[in-house]
Amino acid sequence: MSTHSVRDSVTHSLKEDAEIHIQSVHPTINEKKVTRKIDLRIVPILSILYLMSFLDRGNIGNANIEGLSTDLGLTGPQYNMCLTVFFFTYSVFEVPSNMMLKRLKPSIWLPAIMVAWGIVMTLMGIVQNYGGMLATRIFLGLTEAGLFPGVTYYLTLWYPRRDIQFRTAMFFSAASVAGAFSGLLAFGIGKMDGVGNLEGWRWIFILEGIATTLIAALSFFLVVDFPDTAKFLTDEEREWVLWRLKYDTNSRKTNSASQQAIMVEENDSHSWDEVKKAIMDPQLYPQCLLYSAVLVPLYGVSLFLPTIVKNLGYSSEGAQLMTIPIYAVGAIASIVQAWVSDRYGWRSPLLVFNFCCMFIGYMLAMNVSAVRNPSATYAGCYLVALGLYPGIPAVISWLSNNTAGTYKRGVSMGMQIGFGNLCGAIASQIYRSKDAPQFKLGHGIEVMFICIGFICIFVLNLYYYLVNRNRRRMVAEGKADDLTVTQLSEMGDKSPHFIYSH
Template structure:
């Protein structure tokens, strides 16, 4: 289905006479965009359909990501409850346990996203969730540094597919100007996970001695068991694709599929559907696309501080002079505030007429200001409130910036398989920033952590420059495409070209 069709008034598409559809019915399987009759979508209540999709999709996705972020970051809570002492680990060994997670996490993201596309999300996502839940539970019984190191390697393998998979899954249901709000809704679960992790660790730590196990072991065991139980339920409540969504009517399914296919060319004067078939050139094209590499610098400018905060926030607060239980609880208001700001920022970003860039750039400025405050307060010494305030401000910039960065890149990748592989590459290699951030806050640098705060400032600064480079180049390319039109390419060729087609318009 690669039609050459001029944009129609809202709610109207062409269908083949042979399809025998009436004027008010069109299923996604039998709509053909090359015919002469029109199917009228004006009776579709857009807000009602989006509301149905939100209620059926987002809560479960948010729960999955909450558990994912909880399970990868709870090692920071376990550390201040005695993990390193029990396993006789020194500072560098602990940092290696954090780092190796990201090596396997990066390697397996692209294969996982391609598997998600080839298989059903309702099968793939719960399956990898069961796997990492089992790994998490087994982390609670490791007896040595090497046992923990191996467990973290396998946690990276099993968790690799979730975030890029869910981020891509959202693009299979929502258009470009709707995606960030939904990305933020499930990503804010990471903020809640940060808060919940502190509260949970505070409570579970009191199980110290139960069953002859230390409190930090129960953190891993109980959270792993919960993950497996939720994964089993997820097999029955995750929906696959709009084409098969039982909670939508045939007309609603057709409407959702139609607008997704043509979203990238809106505003170009010619509607061109995205290519849906698999070809290795779409995967290879990701590795030669300039925007992904510039986007990686933007990603590192956000993810390095993100993982620095998520992995070390309890430790940083603990080193400010607060006891471990207080340090756990002081992380809660930071994460709750960040979650609210993430959703509010995304809401306005989706409705903005100035594009995505300001809603990534400004939160990144807050990250920069926050770490400058933390660095200055640490260097001065004796002002824990200033350091805490700086980390607070930085976190409140991190959680709005991250879904904005993911959504902006996904908005500018087409067609379906290139977006799948490109998002996995962007997120996968981007998460090597987590491997770097795992070594920013060294035990030898406590309690001030001057090096860690300084490195975060450097990465955020580079990321801010990358945002400007992306924004300016997207605007330049769109301007050139507006001048030259489709340049005589056939509709089939334009469809195959994806975001390189002269009919495709980058979202600014």
Template sequence: METKPESSVSYIEVKDTTVTITDEKVDVSKLTASEMYPDVDEKKLLRKMDLHIVPTLAVLYLLSFLDRGNIGNANIEGLSTDLNLVGNQYNLCLTIFFISYCVFEVPSNAVLKVLRPSIWLPIIMICWGVVMTLMGLVQGFTGLFVARFFLGMTEAGLFPGVAYYLTQWYRRGEMQFRQAMFFSAASIAGAFSGLLAFGIAKMDGVGNLEGWRWIFILEGLVTVIVAAASFFLLYDYPDTAKFLTERERLFVIHRLKYDHNATKPSETDGESGRTHIFVPENDEHGWKYFWAAFKDWQIYLHLILYYGIVVPLYGISLFLPTILSNLGYVSSKAQLMTIPIYITASVFSVIQAFFSDRVGLRSPFILVNLIFLLVGYAMAISTNPADKPGVIYAGVYIAALGVYPAFPGIVSWLSNNLSGSYKRAIGMALHIGIGNFGGAFASNIYHAKDKPRFIMGHAIELGFISLGIISLLTLVTSYRFVNNRRAKGIREGKYDNLTIDELSQMGDKNPYFRYRY
């Protein structure tokens, strides 16, 4: 095995107030960031990164999810009636959002690799804020349909962009907690959506506009204001972050390059006792990495699992107020009853993510989430709301506790198993982009003619959840098989002729890379 040339580095040891600097030749790829920069407190650095990065991203996603889901709140305040929507026109307006949303996700992440996050993300946010504001002025089906198309197009880049962006700051074992902190904004948005809709709807008649129009107008204006501020609040990448010291920047860059996807050099592989090596992550651009993402088998298995989560997710976020209002509650109470569901779900998301990162596992937690979803929807489909509306409310409550923690789990799981910066950017956009067609499915499974039980909608949700469980079990089996095959090849010396550079070019296909499950 050809190893990386040794480099002359300054090794700094800090004891109390004494700093000792020695020059010695070492292979920097065999040193962890803490060994290279022992004067940097890693836990303190992570807290600093969290405080500067995660809150801003959470606010952006809160507004994104608020703006895409508030149509459900507007609908029970009279949107369909005032716009004379008939048949499945309302469902079509929900569907078109996800079509444009999915189509533009991959191109958006490609642009993100060219433009800085602090430029691209605020630009698309201003665009969707303007669209949302103008949606409050539409006069019929055509206007609403076109507005939802452009809302999907402009919102498309935020979630896959942020999901990739976080991988440029945090290692694999730290991802889900940050993803959950970021994504918990979605469940909080659901709570805010009901609360805001309850209050804003009381503006009915102000400016000769219906209350539901003010929901769109005011929330759109808030988005534009926050987007303008985010130009100054967003940081790009560690090497340019002004809130980090020079050595902290070097520390973060080193831990991502050498600690990100490799095993520790002290670990041995099987009977031969052969030492693992660090394989630095590839950061090259190029069509071969673009196509490598499209041809990766794991992305498509993850897509099936993603559908098992995202279809119930959008089923809840788009139709929860409708489902609750058909349990016999007036619209105002139905809006307020969504709040505790979303707040509890956000708390569960963060707690689960903490333990998932702590033990380094994804699949067991996601499996529990899917079981929660099965139980919740089974309760909803088997109960007559006229007899026991509380059982259905409990069912959707349990389903929400499954779906919201699962979403950051599945996104983190795939990001953990894609190596190579450019491939990860495209692969995650592809995964989330095609996966969000699940929102188009969810938009068309709950129909007014099926109320109050919505048996067809609940049954379809159960079908997607079952597919998700099958996909999860297949992924775990496949990952274990590949990891064992790679370990066997290393023991047999099959890869001894590969250089570090060649291994880096292989990304997650290199034999020293271990899939997480």
């Protein structure tokens, strides 16, 4: 029997064993019903938290076209530096946040950091000079650092691998909704110019900061902790969710002669060895580069899209409104692609499509005159959004699917997101006011990162293919039969029975 046939037989046996186990131990469990109950309790509040997070970090772009730089006397480089310093503290504190989330209650940790950044955002509305804006952006990065990596890791503590990307896309689509909402809010709030002797852009920060703080206060009561303490689940439902997560690994102890599969528990160790495993994992570094390749364009869009659209000949109000449908396309595409990806198990093929969309979009924006053909640049923005917003959850889910061990996964995801956001600082410097309206430098650097993304996808697929081929051969030849279930659990994704997804 071929190695592929062995693997297929084992997988089929595993599915049958799992179904029999569920039916015998949890005969009354309706999987779809329980999953829907978890979705309704988990996803909406996380989406609201992330919506406010992305709204607060990106609204400086909306405030700028309402007069922020003019009123504070900021030069182009000074404004870009205010964008950049956010990423320094934001990146540094992401890995520690993921390490702390498992030790502390999410219902305390996530709302607490949200209260902190809500206060910082409100204070941003009263700064009077470059130094004040710089300081508030530094503290905004520090206080927001824990949310995105924390939430993506938190989802892996509730959902099995096959369900992760759709749920990640559901809450991440809040980023594109935030972009649309930001333009709409800025359009309305900007008309408050002069109220309380304050400029309109100040009210953008003040009102959105107050809203963030109020939502954070409510989230103390709405965010739930872990499945084993979830009061909205029955005892049997909790037991089923915990069992599903406990054995959520494609590593199986398989006897090559009988082809019988025994499920291996997910390693839940919290030792420093798991941190070392994450750091030494060869797949982590191309995954980090791949995330950077999609995140730099993300911040280029979130920070500068209003400015880019305004330079196509629109007024400030018109530019705010014209960004809304672009973000809407991104949100819809993100959810649709995630459903397809989880349904059919596709990761890298859809990522290739995402990067192709971004490549074509930026090439349009860079090479077609924004003065003579502004519609081409505007159309390019739609293509970028079509590839960009679905790409973020796809990259995160790909690493999550291919990393076993809850603590190792948390550290790996924190490093991936932290490195990506550090590279995101590049996006804050490449769109210079003197390059308007074509912004060839900015668009060109985005194209460079997209090309890096193509290379990373190729390298990762080659690595996964070679490793999977060797592991299937070992299993077929019986070289892994002597390993115990405990040893396989400790090996995690380095087990000869663990098959990487493509």
